[in-house]
Amino acid sequence: MQRPESYSSGPDETGHFGIFGGRFVAETLMPLILAVERAYKEARNDPEFQRQFDYYAKHYIGRPSPLYHAQSLSKEFGGARIYFKRDELNHTGAHKINNTLGQILLARRMGKKRIIAETGAGQHGVATATVCALFDLPCVVYMGATDIARQAPNVFRMKLLGAEVVPVHSGTATLKDAMNDALRDWVANVEDTFYIIGTVAGPHPYPAMVRDFQSIIGREVREQIMEAEGRLPDALVACIGGGSNAMGLFHPFLDDESVAMYGVEAAGEGIETGRHAASLTGGEPGVLHGNRTYLLQDDDGQITDAHSISAGLDYPGIGPEHSWLHESGRAKYVSITDKEALDAFQLCCRSEGIIPALEPAHALAFVEKLAPTMSTDDLLVMNLCGRGDKDVFAVADALGVKL
Amino acid sequence: MNFSDQGSRLDRRFAELRSKGRAGLVTFVTAGDPDPETAFDILCQLADAGADVIELGMPFSDPMADGPAIQAASQRALANGMTLVKTLDQVRRYRGRDEDTPIILMGYYNPIYHFGVEAFLDSAVEAGVDGLIIVDLPVEEDAELCHPAMARGIHWIRLATPTTDDERLPAVMSNTSGFVYYVSIMGITGTRSADKEVVRQAVVRLKSHTDLPIAVGFGIRTPQQAREIGSVADAVVVGSAIVNIIAKSVDDNGNINDNLAGKVAEFVKELASGVRES
Incomplete structure (x- = not known):
């Protein structure tokens, strides 16, 4: 592979890092993905968005x-x-809250009324439930049934924070299946729902956006x-x-x-x-x-x-x-x-x-x-x-x- | 090759439906569900029972756009050893008995990508596949498979959805052929029900952007619904309702009801007569 001029300038306009990345989603989600991309581009260049992020990062997360x-x-x-x-x-x-803070600020900016997330260990679920409680937005967390069994304390934490934890039994009942079900929820509720993805994966702009917040x-x-x-x-x-x-x-x-x-x-x-x-x-x-x-x-x-x-x-x-x-x-x-x-x-x-x-x-x-x-x-x-x-x-x- | 002087097998089928003045019935089953041999028996009865086009699902472990019924169908098929190669084999075998009924493969990109795009297309053309619907390849990723498939004369059938706005429609209607698959609900397969009036308006909107036939699916379960939607669209697609019959015919130990193919055919006949009354 040819050495790029800069390793930090990716992804390209279509969300690719070399051959990786992209936007491999169903048509139903595509307009929404593009809207998230537009909104994130604007937010990133808005000093007020940055100010809000910095404020909560310091006073709420403890950075x-x-x-x-x-x-x-x-x-x-x-x-x-x-x-x-x-x-x-x-x-x-954990580090997860750096990202959930950034994404919920974006969701609010987009006028979304409902938050969904997937979680594996439960850390991202807890971090999402936390910022949802902070900003008073309903929160639904998809979690594999297998993970629910081995991460009971985090499941209870999410519930205390007011989130609904939905057990996922399909497939292998772990994180990948939780992500499938979160995507299914999103397809069915595109109008009012924002999907807070917990890692640097998913369709563009998520990998770049989560990376930027982290x-x-x-x-x-x-x-x-x-x-x-x-x-x-x-x-x-x-x-x-x-x-x-x-x-x-x-x-x-x-x-x-x-x-x-x-x-x-x-x-x-x-x-x-x-x-x-x-x-x-x-x-x-x-x-x-x-x-x-x-x-x-x-x-x-x-x-x-x-x-x-x-x-x-x-x-x-x-x-x-x-x-x-x-x-x-x-x-x-x-x-x-x-x-x-x-x-x-x-x-x-x-x-x-x-x-x-x-x-x-x-x-x-x-x-x-x-x-x-x-x-x-x-x-x-x-x-x-x-x-x-x-x-x-x-x-x-x-x-x-x-x- | 599936292109002849009269156009492709799929074009001929829609021309035939137009001349008969009725909507078509597109039936979806998952290849290899519940097991490869039973699935082949089911496949062989669909056209005689009244299916005008066969949509054959390529099983995938993580079918994100599908509901529980079709995910379970994939899991049954995979557990019984179904693979992409075997799916193509079944199409080839089927072509030995029926040269006329178009077969559209529907599924997700990863198994094809893993197989190799060129090798897959070679094999699909040779087996007698007429078209592809790949759920997780939107217009933005056309270079992956859409362009190479169309270059081989395989129809690339796109999904248009309620969220596909007028700004986006021209792009969605480009590089597509055969028919347009309108997803009548916001959501995954086999969950909500399609509303006739909403569908009618959507079909009118799509028709202002394309001359292709419009097939409507994702929320049609009964012969009555098939009749209603058939009155406002060029074809109706029924999937989860058929797959549910298969699900109910397999017990917890994996034993399959003896007359499963017959039961599926019976239901397809009812759907076909619904569509024919539309």
Whole structure:
């Protein structure tokens, strides 16, 4: 693939990052997708929209989140100085709310009266239900029945926040099916409904729009690391389900050649077992949920199940911009198994006094491998994109502990 | 090739319907539902029962524009080993017995993309496929499959919907042939019901943008509805209602009612007589 002039200027007018992205949706949705695109273009250039976003980001979410030098783990792993971007300290406990805030402000601007969302681990559902409560809009969250069973605390949170949680039994009853049902709801209610997609996937303009809202992570890191170290980091590490926290961290650095980037996919029980969620490592390009990207699929082009201990990574696709960064070689994509993530989860609790979500525990498990290969002068930033309160039951279960 | 001096098989069929002065019946079934052999038996009875055009669903794991009935049909077919290659095989086999009834493949892009666009089109032309309806390929993505398909003489049939406004209609009506499929409801297949007066107005609007026949689908379940919609459109499409008969004939253990093809044919006959009264 030819090296582009800029890695950060995508997508093109038709929503493509190289061959990836696009607008693969039914005609019923197409006029609406175009309306969202127009509205977002206007909003992005409107200082008042930016002012509103910044106001709630600061006073409601609690941004900027700290950039914390994880001294114990830096010492334990040896090698690079490790910094955590503490997005787990955001209101609702994860990076997801950066995006739901941006999208609900856009929905209000478009005069929409009803919000729908899909959720896997429940973090995006909680973040959506939260901003819906804040702005007094009815909220319907689609969630796979399998995920509902393993993420009970988040289901209850969403209900407390006033959202309706609709269990999805079709297909494999996980995140991809929740997204199918959310799209079905949207097709049936295009007039008054806004669909807040939780990751950098879906039809254009969603991948770019979600990335832009999440890029607040990378922009803050840039400022904070300059303040702390007086220079840019040497490596960025983030976990990837759909890839929104990683895109948010990576994007402001894409044109800084000296900054290496690592996206960490979930290898589940191991890539070789077929029971994993690593779309780039173990998938092929295809078309699903409105975009062309790497997907887990069989020989007949049927989408296959993703497997991960972490419900938030359990998606058979990945954002199209990641597929493009992968093929262009700008970012590297690696994978971490359930077991490695569980070990890193416990290590983080003991060493740093931080209970991470299982999703960033995957990122940390890779940091454990990467940091020792770097010099003690090198700077590594990992996005600690969520806290682990929601996962304590799943982890106890995996460790054979009865609560 | 499906183009002859009299136009394509599909063009001939609509010309025939025009000369008879009646609306056509388009029946949808999912290829391989409930299993490949039973599905082929069903397929072989549709035309005799009164289907003028056969729409054959290509099973897909994630049919976003379809309701529960058609998603379940895909799942039954896939669970019983149906694949895109086998769907094309069934069309080829069917052509050995019926040269006249047009077959339109309907589905989603990923299985075709995965198979390879050129290889798929070669195989589709050779098997005797007349047209394609690919739900998740809007005008914006015409370069993917629409242009290559039309270059091979395969009809590219578009969906027009209540949300397709006048600004957008000219684009939707370009690069299309055979007929236009009007989605009569906002929503997924087999959920809401189509309203005759609303459909009539929509058909009038579409006709001001195209000379192609207009088929109406996504909310027609009964012979009465088929008759009503048939009185204001060139053809009616019935899918979920047929698929539901198949669903009810399979028990929890996967056992299939012996006379399933006959039951489907019986219902198609009722639909056909409804359409013929319109």
